[in-house]
Amino acid sequence: MQKDFSAAWTPVALSADLPVAYVIPARIETADVAVWRAEDGTVSAVADRCPHRGMRLSHGFVRGEALSCIYHGWRYGKTGHCLAIPAHPGLRPPEAIRVTVYRVAERDGVIWVSATEEPGEAPAHEGFTGLRSITLSATAETLAGCLNSALRHGTIDWKIDEMKARLLTTPSSEEGILLAHLLIEAGATQSQKRSASIALEALRRAAEAAVKQGEAA
The missing domain is CATH 3.30.70 (Alpha-Beta Plaits)
Structure with a gap:
């Protein structure tokens, strides 16, 4: 019998509730997450804490293809890696500075987030x-x-x-x-x-x- 992975996915928002260049807070079973839509339209989800001072990233802002913390402006890309630290413009942030990234799916007008790496698509609600x-x-x-x-x-x-x-x-x-x-x-x-x-x-x-x-x- 094929395993049902639908329970691994959490519906965090409707697609219409997350416009371009916007970020919202959400909750999945294991964590608080910040869900954001880049200017290219893609959706990402990351742990809702900046590694620097613990500020919620859902309070931040989206510019282009990055999510920035509202406190000191640290910028994170879709892979979770820190892209820039405004206080040190000449510094290339170390690879170790990153936020946890979660799997995201946008299907039938619903945005889903999963904390697992198990295979399986988000639930469908066709029609x-x-x-x-x-x-x-x-x-x-x-x-x-x-x-x-x-x-x-x-x-x-x-x-x-x-x-x-x-x-x-x-x-x-x-x-x-x-x-x-x-x-x-x-x-x-x-x-x-x-x-x-x-x-x-x-x-x-x-x-x-x-x-x-x-x-x-």
Whole structure:
């Protein structure tokens, strides 16, 4: 039987949420990461700590094909190696100065990150397109319970007014907060997109209310 590697991949953002020359924080099972898109459109993910003083690289900025720390401007390329140290413009940074790089895949409008080197592609969601992402104070199990749907590897299938929808869930970089990405059928009309967005907000309220009721019980 072929091994399922889908659990090794974490959906950290929708493609539309990461424009060119932009960086965002994210969380995978083993680490906090900074996910950034270079000016050539490619996406990279690195450990969210600058080796110099520990500043979060997700607070930094992208110029060309490099991610720079906002503190002292140390620049890192897609391979994780330090490219330049502004305080020492004539110095070629040693190869030992680098940040950990994680595998990234961009598929069906979703950006995935994996901490493993195992083979296997990121999960496919053909026929769907990303609509929006939300954060909420609830668990994936609570969301699935509110929808009376099964939870499989953080994924919940859903129907909104007879339109197929799918939720991809993962813990966010903030403790106790869940990140959920809503995918809907590709080719959905503007009216369907509005309905899906409204339904997602209603689901958030229901899930958070269910958590509060459980805490009060």
